[in-house]
Amino acid sequence: MKNFQLQAKILAQTKIKNSYWRCTLRAAPIARLARPGQFVNIKISAGLTPLLRRPFSIHGISGDKLTLLYEVVGQGTQILAQKKAGESLDIIGPLGNGFELKSARPALIVAGGMGAAPLLFLATKVKTLVLVGAKTKEQLLCVQEFKKSGCRVKISTDDGSAGFKGRVSELLKHNLAGYNTIYACGPKPMLKAVAEVAKKYKLPAQLSLEEHMACGIGACLGCVVKTKDGLRRVCKEGPVFLAEDLIW
Amino acid sequence: MKTKLSVTLGRLKLKNPVIAASGTFGYAEEFKDFLDLKKLGAIVTKTLTLKPRQGNPAPRTCETPAGMLNSIGLENPGLEIFIKSKLPFLKRTGVPIIMSIASEEEPEEFLELVARINLIKEAAAIELNISCPNVRGKDNLISQDAEATYKIIQEVRKITDKVLITKLSPNVTSISAIAKSAAEAGSDALALINTLGGMSIDIENRRPKVAAGIAGLSGPAIRPVAVKMTWEVFNAVKLPIIGMGGIMDTASALEFMIAGATAVGIGTANFIHPGVGAEIAAGLKNYLLKNKISDINKLIGSLEI
Ligand SMILES: Cc1cc2nc3c(=O)[nH]c(=O)nc-3n(C[C@H](O)[C@H](O)[C@H](O)COP(=O)(O)OP(=O)(O)OC[C@H]3O[C@@H](n4cnc5c(N)ncnc54)[C@H](O)[C@@H]3O)c2cc1C
Ligand SMILES: Cc1cc2nc3c(=O)[nH]c(=O)nc-3n(C[C@H](O)[C@H](O)[C@H](O)COP(=O)(O)O)c2cc1C
Numbered sequence: 255m256k257n258f259q260l261q262a263k264i265l266a267q268t269k270i271k272n273s274y275w276r277c278t279l280r281a282a283p284i285a286r287l288a289r290p291g292q293f294v295n296i297k298i299s300a301g302l303t304p305l306l307r308r309p310f311s312i313h314g315i316s317g318d319k320l321t322l323l324y325e326v327v328g329q330g331t332q333i334l335a336q337k338k339a340g341e342s343l344d345i346i347g348p349l350g351n352g353f354e355l356k357s358a359r360p361a362l363i364v365a366g367g368m369g370a371a372p373l374l375f376l377a378t379k380v381k382t383l384v385l386v387g388a389k390t391k392e393q394l395l396c397v398q399e400f401k402k403s404g405c406r407v408k409i410s411t412d413d414g415s416a417g418f419k420g421r422v423s424e425l426l427k428h429n430l431a432g433y434n435t436i437y438a439c440g441p442k443p444m445l446k447a448v449a450e451v452a453k454k455y456k457l458p459a460q461l462s463l464e465e466h467m468a469c470g471i472g473a474c475l476g477c478v479v480k481t482k483d484g485l486r487r488v489c490k491e492g493p494v495f496l497a498e499d500l501i502w
Numbered sequence: 503m504k505t506k507l508s509v510t511l512g513r514l515k516l517k518n519p520v521i522a523a524s525g526t527f528g529y530a531e532e533f534k535d536f537l538d539l540k541k542l543g544a545i546v547t548k549t550l551t552l553k554p555r556q557g558n559p560a561p562r563t564c565e566t567p568a569g570m571l572n573s574i575g576l577e578n579p580g581l582e583i584f585i586k587s588k589l590p591f592l593k594r595t596g597v598p599i600i601m602s603i604a605s606e607e608e609p610e611e612f613l614e615l616v617a618r619i620n621l622i623k624e625a626a627a628i629e630l631n632i633s634c635p636n637v638r639g640k641d642n643l644i645s646q647d648a649e650a651t652y653k654i655i656q657e658v659r660k661i662t663d664k665v666l667i668t669k670l671s672p673n674v675t676s677i678s679a680i681a682k683s684a685a686e687a688g689s690d691a692l693a694l695i696n697t698l699g700g701m702s703i704d705i706e707n708r709r710p711k712v713a714a715g716i717a718g719l720s721g722p723a724i725r726p727v728a729v730k731m732t733w734e735v736f737n738a739v740k741l742p743i744i745g746m747g748g749i750m751d752t753a754s755a756l757e758f759m760i761a762g763a764t765a766v767g768i769g770t771a772n773f774i775h776p777g778v779g780a781e782i783a784a785g786l787k788n789y790l791l792k793n794k795i796s797d798i799n800k801l802i803g804s805l806e807i
Contacts, residue, residue, distance in 0.1 A: 257535040259776065297774065302568045302722055306774060346536075346776070466561045468570055469773035471536075473528035475548075475574045476563035485556055485577065 257349065257471065258283045261342040265319060267335075272392060273326040275335050282318035284347045290355070290376035291462055291494045294320070294347035295470035296334070304330040306468055309489070311372035311439075312348065323371040323395070349470050350493045353460050355379060358434035363405070364448055366422050366440020370395040372462055373439050378403045380437070385429060387422025387444070391415035423447035430455055436497075438462070449497035459497035463488050505790040506797040507783070509543075509764050511742045512690030514598060514627050514665040516543035516765060519798065520755070520783045523693075523746050523767035524549055524602040524629065524669070525574065529588040530595060536776035541783050543765060544598040546693075547584070549631045551604055552611050554580035564702050564711035569723030569748070570770060571700050573714035576604060576634055581618055589622070598626035600667065604634055609644070609654050616662050628664050630655065630689075633671030633696035645671040645696075648683040655687035667744065669693040670735075672724075677731045678738035685739040692735060693744040693767060695728045721770040722748040729761050736762020736803050751778070752785025762803035 262279040269275055284294060295307040308330045314321040326335050337343065353376055363384040365373045370386065374396050377384055381404040388394045389412045400407045409417025410425040418425045423444060426436070430451075438448045439462035452459035465488040467477035472490035479488055480501040486492065507518040522530070524546040530539055539545070557577025564571050579587065581603075592599050601619050605611035612630065619625050632644035632651060644650045645668075655668060668684040670677055672695040681692055697718025702711040710716075728747025735743055745763025748770070749755050755766045771778045790798060 259536055304565060305568060305721055305770075306565050306570060466563050468563045468572070468770075469532075469776075471528075471532050471776060473526065473532045473776075474563065474572070474773055475525075475557065475577050476561075476572065478557070478560055478562065478577070 255287060255348065257346060259344065259346045260284070262320070262345045263342050264337055264339050266339055267337060269335075274395065275324055275326065276313070277322045277324065277334070279320050279322070279343065279345065280318055281320045281345060281347070284345070285315050285318050285320045288312045288315055288320065288348040289352035290379055291352035291372050292348040292350045293372070293493065294322075294345045295349060297344040298330045298334050300344075304333070307346065307470060308334070309349070309467060309470055311462070312375055313371050314375050314378070323368075323374070325368055346470060350489060351491065353437055353462070353494050357458065357460065360433050361435040361437055362429065362433040364422055364426055364436060364438040364440070365396070366438070366444040367393060368395070369438065369440030369444070369462070371439070373437065374399050374403065376437055377405045381405055383408065383429065383433075385410065385422050385425050387411070387425065387440070389413065421447060423451055426451050430457065433457070436460070446502050449500065449502070452497045460494050461497050461500070462493045463495060464493065503791060503794065504796065505787055506799070507787055507790070509742075509799060511627065511667065511744070511765060512665040516598060518543040518783045518786065519759065519765040520779050520786070521546060521600070521744055521765050521767050522772060522779055523769040524631065526769040526772045529584075529592060531591045533772070533776050537780040539595045539597055541780035542597050543783065544600050544626065545592065545595065546600040546602050546629055546767070547588070547592070548578055549576050549602040549604045549634060550578050550581050550584050550615070551576060551606050552581055552614055553606070554578065554583065555606065559713045561711065561713055566700070566702055566719065567723060569719050569721030571702055571712050571717035571719055572697070573712045573717040575714065581615060585622070589624070593624045599624055600627045600629050601625045602629040602631050602669070604631040609657075612654060612658055613661060616658050620662055620664065625664060627667055628658075628662065629667040629669055629693060630658065631669045631696070633669050643671050643673070645669070645680055646674050648679050651680055652683040652687045655684055655689050659688035665690045667691045667693050669696055671696050672727060672731055673699050678734050681735045681739045681741070685741050689741060691742045691744060691764075692739070693746065694735060695724070695731055695747045698724050698727065720748070722750055724748050725754060725757075729757050732758050732763050733761040733805065749782070752782050752789060755782050755786065756789060756801070759798070759801045760803070760805050762805070764802055
């Protein structure tokens with residue numbers, strides 16, 4: 255797939271709650287090609303701080319517009335959150351493989367924390383049951399958006415402040431009946447737990463992983479994960495991997 | 503006005519001095535959407551070893567002030583798979599290919615690699631990476647020892663007519679001393695600098711941010727060190743130098759040439775602006791035009807001090 259580097263104008267930048275933001279960019283060539291599970295790599299500021307680009311999943315597409323959902327966790331995302339509509343960002347994309355959509359149906363989606371970012375885009379194509387998990391009610395993301403995109407939603411929180419009390423991988427166990435594929439994104443421990451559930455119930459699972467990356471285009475070999483076939487690059491052969499191929 | 507941008511490294515003629523540095527340009531194919539590869543003076547491959555290498559565990563990189571640390575550990579498919587699956591694309595670019603190689607255990611591996619590369623017509627030069635800090639179990643690099651440097655280059659020199667480039671480490675007390683050894687042993691050119699040893703620590707879990715612990719620092723943060731070393735080596739030996747370390751744009755490339763580099767290597771900048779090599783090649787030409795300099799070779803080592 256062809257990649258583009260372009261100046262994307264910020265059309266909207268909205269704080270959702272806490273440290274979570276949504277940013278809409280105009281990026282026609284990328285928006286036209288992007289598939290759920292792919293990402294863009296953003297040069298947040300023109301100078302040396304931060305130096306490297308920062309990767310963000312494509313959260314949604316509408317015409318020539320592309321939406322991101324991000325959490326402020328450090329210097330780069332802090333600067334990103336200060337950017338106003340009208341400013342531009344140097345972005346590269348669409349990167350990575352994305353989810354395989356032709357998989358066996360019906361499929362089920364599992365979103366842990368920020369993992370909701372790529373999964374909302376997926377949910378617009380695979381309208382199904384979405385399990386949304388977070389540490390607390392405050393950290394639940396996109397519950398309304400998933401519903402609006404035509405999905406049913408079940409919730410879990412680690413502290414029980416909303417929905418099922420416990421891990422989203424536990425909630426998954428109670429909701430597997432009738433599904434043939436799992437799509438998941440979230441923190442590594444959650445993905446590992448989902449992989450274990452998938453293995454136990456012999457279901458294929460597509461997991462979207464994160465790893466630190468310097469280039470995002472397959473050149474630096476920074477973002478590797480262990481698979482049965484050896485090391486694979488999250489930015490190129492990933493970020494979506496089959497659970498059965500991963501070595502944790 | 504006519505401007506001459508071509509330079510030579512030994513017998514290797516480059517149409518311009520801009521070289522994509524080893525390990526930062528993949529095998530070039532990764533960059534094809536971002537620039538016209540033909541605009542580059544040369545492309546150096548990721549360092550190759552005889553056998554495939556897995557490299558080090560993740561995380562392998564982290565950002566530091568104006569730079570980055572990496573410990574990839576020379577992950578590469580090995581020479582034979584490279585020849586089958588990566589070389590055909592590189593050949594089609596028409597750009598001179600510089601084959602970077604390293605030995606994992608025994609220096610003799612270099613000889614086997616070179617013997618095989620001798621048979622590859624399109625390999626315009628061989629770069630001996632005797633300065634990679636990220637090979638586990640090696641706390642001393644060949645390029646930290648003037649005698650070892652001399653010995654390996656001399657042995658390689660005996661068996662090849664290819665242009666021989668030696669890549670030097672900045673992690674030494676005197677880079678000039680090593681450069682002299684390389685020159686005496688028959689190296690045709692020198693590439694410097696490889697990454698500077700560095701560390702970065704996560705204070706929450708008291709672990710190194712890069713899994714291997716010690717890693718290699720690159721990017722603008724190391725530029726002044728690299729410019730200084732280029733100047734030192736330029737004054738110590740007659741060999742052409744490929745200067746690198748933190749080049750981000752035309753201005754920083756020019757610093758190296760004025761300090762004595764015949765060509766410049768673009769490394770970390772490729773990760774950030776994948777098309778930067780072609781931009782710098784064009785920028786060098788504009789600089790010559792603007793300053794009415796007919797030949798870029800006149801710039802080399804033109805520092806007034
Ligand atoms: C393919 C991919 C898709 C991503 N999609 C999203 C997304 O849609 N929304 C979102 O908010 N974040 C996403 N991330 C994570 C995001 O890239 C990081 O949060 C961001 O780079 C942090 O930058 P910073 O400068 O603010 O933080 P830094 O100062 O660089 O780091 C702050 C903290 O974030 C962690 N961090 C930094 N980079 C990464 C990374 N690549 N992966 C995991 N942790 C990291 C660091 O370890 C540190 O603890 C994605 C990462 C990848 C690899
Ligand atoms: C991720 C990464 C991988 C590298 N791999 C190699 C390598 O395989 N062989 C080598 O000779 N140098 C390697 N280098 C060093 C660069 O070629 C270059 O010497 C160094 O990074 C300094 O230049 P820069 O600051 O422009 O990046 C690597 C550098 C980076 C950042």
